[in-house]
Amino acid sequence: EAGVAQSPRYKIIEKRQSVAFWCNPISGHATLYWYQQILGQGPKLLIQFQNNGVVDDSQLPKDRFSAERLKGVDSTLKIQPAKLEDSAVYLCASSLNRSPDTEAFFGQGTRLTVV
Amino acid sequence: AQSVTQLDSQVPVFEEAPVELRCNYSSSVSVYLFWYVQYPNQGLQLLLKYLSGSTLVKGINGFEAEFNKSQTSFHLRKPSVHISDTAEYFCAVSGKTDSNYQLIWGAGTKLIIKP
Numbered sequence: 489e490a491g492v493a494q495s496p497r498y499k500i501i502e503k504r505q506s507v508a509f510w511c512n513p514i515s516g517h518a519t520l521y522w523y524q525q526i527l528g529q530g531p532k533l534l535i536q537f538q539n540n541g542v543v544d545d546s547q548l549p550k551d552r553f554s555a556e557r558l559k560g561v562d563s564t565l566k567i568q569p570a571k572l573e574d575s576a577v578y579l580c581a582s583s584l585n586r587s588p589d590t591e592a593f594f595g596q597g598t599r600l601t602v603v
Numbered sequence: 604a605q606s607v608t609q610l611d612s613q614v615p616v617f618e619e620a621p622v623e624l625r626c627n628y629s630s631s632v633s634v635y636l637f638w639y640v641q642y643p644n645q646g647l648q649l650l651l652k653y654l655s656g657s658t659l660v661k662g663i664n665g666f667e668a669e670f671n672k673s674q675t676s677f678h679l680r681k682p683s684v685h686i687s688d689t690a691e692y693f694c695a696v697s698g699k700t701d702s703n704y705q706l707i708w709g710a711g712t713k714l715i716i717k718p
Contacts (some may be wrong), residue, residue, distance in 0.1 A: 530708030588697040588704035588717035589654045
């Protein structure tokens with residue numbers, strides 16, 4: 489079974505530039521998550537999709553971050569404009585459904601450095 | 604609000620020695636508890652989970668964890684570690700926010716195996 493695919497693996501940008509990350513979840517997984525993991529901290533949920541609808545985006549900084557999952561499969565996360573404090577690893581995960589006992593499968597992440 | 608505390612940021616241990624990684628959570632309601640592992644340059648992977656029933660949960664790679672409701676703890680143990688266990692370990696609790704369940708994560712514990 490193919491895992492969660494993310495690209496790019498690494499990205500370095502200057503502050504105020506824009507950047508986009510892509511995620512392809514495991515086939516058949518209805519739920520997709522984007523997390524931000526700052527060095528030394530656990531992952532923080534940015535947004536959760538159920539198929540192509542947003543379930544939870546309460547911790548997404550909507551003035552600069554946006555995400556979409558138009559066809560209920562792939563997803564993109566965009567930051568515009570980037571700030572220094574956005575430097576982190578961005579993790580995408582997927583699960584079969586939203587049930588709290590369902591395992592989430594994670595991609596390898598995209599390490600973003602904002603200089 | 605629910606929270607997860609991993610008491611040690613790093614745990615050094617000799618190869619073949621036992622190890623315990625500590626995790627405490629705060630919650631006023633029933634919870635589901637998880638341990639994930641992140642090997643170097645890889646994504647997060649589920650080690651084990653507690654949903655209900657027996658308080659001793661066995662996971663992959665010889666790890667086990669014990670749910671202690673009175674102490675609100677979910678410590679991870681392995682009787683004999685191997686160099687391949689070098690990784691960062693994250694404890695997480697599935698908590699309800701409004702109408703959705705969300706994983707609340709600890710800050711992680713780096714397990715350092717000394718030869």
